[in-house]
Amino acid sequence: MNAIECEGLTLALGGRDILHRITLAVAAREFVGVLGPNGAGKTTLMRAILGLLAPREGQLRVLGRPAARGNRAVGYMPQARGEQGLHLRGWDFVAAAGGPRWGLPWRGAAERAAVDRALALVDATALARRPLAALSGGERQRLLLAQALLGEPRLLLLDEPLISLDPHRQAEVVALVRQVQQSLGIAVLFSAHEINPLLGAMDRVLYLGAGKAAIGPVAEVITGPVLSELYATPIEVLQVRGRFFVMSGGQDMEHAAHRHEHAHTHGGTP
Amino acid sequence: MFEYDFMRHAFAAAAIVGVLGGVVGWFLVLRAQTFAGHALGHIGFAGATGAALIGIAPLWGLVGMTLAGGVAIGLLGERLAQRDVAIGIVLAFALGLGLLFLHFYTAYASETTALLFGNLLGVDRHTVWLLAGLGAVSLGGMALIARPLLFASLQPELAAARGVNPRLVSVLFLAVAAIATAESAEIVGVLLVFALLVGPAAAAQRLTPRIGAGVALAAGLAVAEGWAGLAAAYVTDWPSTFWIATFSAGVYLLTGLATGLAPRR
Ligand SMILES: Nc1ncnc2c1ncn2[C@@H]1O[C@H](COP(=O)(O)OP(=O)(O)OP(=O)(O)O)[C@@H](O)[C@H]1O
Ligand SMILES: [Mg+2]
Numbered sequence: 001m002n003a004i005e006c007e008g009l010t011l012a013l014g015g016r017d018i019l020h021r022i023t024l025a026v027a028a029r030e031f032v033g034v035l036g037p038n039g040a041g042k043t044t045l046m047r048a049i050l051g052l053l054a055p056r057e058g059q060l061r062v063l064g065r066p067a068a069r070g071n072r073a074v075g076y077m078p079q080a081r082g083e084q085g086l087h088l089r090g091w092d093f094v095a096a097a098g099g100p101r102w103g104l105p106w107r108g109a110a111e112r113a114a115v116d117r118a119l120a121l122v123d124a125t126a127l128a129r130r131p132l133a134a135l136s137g138g139e140r141q142r143l144l145l146a147q148a149l150l151g152e153p154r155l156l157l158l159d160e161p162l163i164s165l166d167p168h169r170q171a172e173v174v175a176l177v178r179q180v181q182q183s184l185g186i187a188v189l190f191s192a193h194e195i196n197p198l199l200g201a202m203d204r205v206l207y208l209g210a211g212k213a214a215i216g217p218v219a220e221v222i223t224g225p226v227l228s229e230l231y232a233t234p235i236e237v238l239q240v241r242g243r244f245f246v247m248s249g250g251q252d253m254e255h256a257a258h259r260h261e262h263a264h265t266h267g268g269t270p
Numbered sequence: 271m272f273e274y275d276f277m278r279h280a281f282a283a284a285a286i287v288g289v290l291g292g293v294v295g296w297f298l299v300l301r302a303q304t305f306a307g308h309a310l311g312h313i314g315f316a317g318a319t320g321a322a323l324i325g326i327a328p329l330w331g332l333v334g335m336t337l338a339g340g341v342a343i344g345l346l347g348e349r350l351a352q353r354d355v356a357i358g359i360v361l362a363f364a365l366g367l368g369l370l371f372l373h374f375y376t377a378y379a380s381e382t383t384a385l386l387f388g389n390l391l392g393v394d395r396h397t398v399w400l401l402a403g404l405g406a407v408s409l410g411g412m413a414l415i416a417r418p419l420l421f422a423s424l425q426p427e428l429a430a431a432r433g434v435n436p437r438l439v440s441v442l443f444l445a446v447a448a449i450a451t452a453e454s455a456e457i458v459g460v461l462l463v464f465a466l467l468v469g470p471a472a473a474a475q476r477l478t479p480r481i482g483a484g485v486a487l488a489a490g491l492a493v494a495e496g497w498a499g500l501a502a503a504y505v506t507d508w509p510s511t512f513w514i515a516t517f518s519a520g521v522y523l524l525t526g527l528a529t530g531l532a533p534r535r
Contacts, residue, residue, distance in 0.1 A: 050431040070433025078427035085300055085424045089479040096424045098417070100433040105417040105481065131479040147425065
């Protein structure tokens with residue numbers, strides 16, 4: 001059974017098509033990097049997979065069933081990270097995402113064990129004893145990953161986990177996700193602005209742009225002809241010492257987008 | 271001082287409102303919605319004066335209006351609930367409306383003062399029971415929504431994906447917050463609800479990073495500050511509201527100093 005199946009899927013926001021009639025499938029144990037410039041629809045696609053946005057047309061099946069809210073088998077790390085509760089202990093923060101039940105937030109033995117397991121998976125057991133405010137961006141990222149792993153998902157959606165991390169930490173997070181993905185045997189969608197940090201880890205790449213999608217092995221998708229067709233504008237792909245540079249009109253597209261994103265996140269963090 | 275009925279009533283009222291205010295306040299601070307709590311007090315002022323004008327007990331007017339206001343803010347949505355401008359404008363309008371009702375009511379100045387600044391020593395037996403009943407219902411409500419509320423406050427997108435209805439949780443919480451605001455206003459007045467609702471909760475958040483301990487500490491501090499304020503008012507014959515506000519601010523500042531001086535991790 002595939003983790004995700006889209007058929008002629010159109011996603012619209014405010015009457016505008018963000019993704020138009022895309023068709024693709026992600027296999028059960030696959031690590032797929034989701035790339036594309038700002039506004040390409042990476043977040044929108046993930047929200048649709050979670051059932052937070054209904055398709056305008058077409059089919060969207062998640063783990064064999066139509067996408068719907070409340071699916072415990074789908075873990076999610078949102079791009080918009082809350083600014084609330086920074087004084088709270090990491091453990092309490094992670095555990096808060098236990099489930100949608102009503103009642104008091106007492107955590108029973110089983111629930112506590114599940115939180116501890118998720119923390120151990122990402123090697124954050126010690127970190128979780130500190131308040132969030134006393135953690136670095138990369139350390140907080142690990143707690144968010146643990147939170148996404150609660151409920152033992154078979155599909156993990158990670159929206160821009162590399163934002164505001166330096167290259168060294170980026171490589172750490174990617175390696176960690178890859179290792180967790182393989183040891184649990186789950187599917188991962190991992191969105192990012194730059195392809196290079198993901199190169200060694202991902203099985204295939206999903207490139208979104210101009211409402212369309214291209215999925216396949218890196219060598220087949222990140223090429224001048226494919227991206228040029230996706231954007232309907234001439235695009236060159238340079239490869240230097242194993243790293244990719246996607247150029248449009250002499251400008252490096254990914255790095256331009258990345259810088260932009262940096263300006264944003266630094267403005268928002270206290 | 272416990273030989274007087276009014277003192278016993280005042281201590282009981284301060285305990286009831288302290289527990290409710292501390293618990294609700296902890297979540298208001300967590301959600302950065304304290305200004306909404308402040309505004310609810312002012313909206314309640316219009317309700318209380320309006321109720322007096324048509325001859326019902328001001329507490330019912332207070333509760334009725336804050337409840338309507340809380341549900342309205344909740345329905346307007348998470349983003350708007352944190353939008354200070356819109357809330358501030360409604361707040362000013364509500365105070366103006368309250369003034370108009372007072373103008374027609376031609377009330378004694380002392381009743382106006384009691385509404386604005388509270389009248390803990392004037393709480394009678396009947397009011398204590400009313401506060402206890404409303405407090406029990408509100409705490410029951412909190413016990414029901416605490417878990418999804420915490421989830422939706424810390425990770426709104428993830429909570430929605432997991433099946434929490436953030437809008438519903440927000441409306442229910444603001445309804446409870448409205449009752450807590452009305453009860454606090456009965457003790458320290460609509461102008462000073464921050465002293466009971468926010469002061470102890472903010473201090474508690476500085477003192478402990480744990481959720482359960484934080485909520486319990488907020489309630490404990492609110493009760494302690496209320497009681498200390500009463501005792502100080504008894505000894506000095508100054509207004510209890512002054513003392514409660516002073517202790518609330520004092521504890522908040524002290525916790526700031528204490529955590530500021532503590533060695534950095
Ligand atoms: N409510 C809305 N109405 C209309 N358009 C919207 C709405 N919300 C978002 N959009 C548009 O949807 C497009 C896709 O947004 P999305 O957040 O999915 O992009 P993204 O690929 O995640 O971008 P980023 O890299 O910046 O995170 C954007 O162009 C955005 O302007
Ligand atoms: Mg996005």
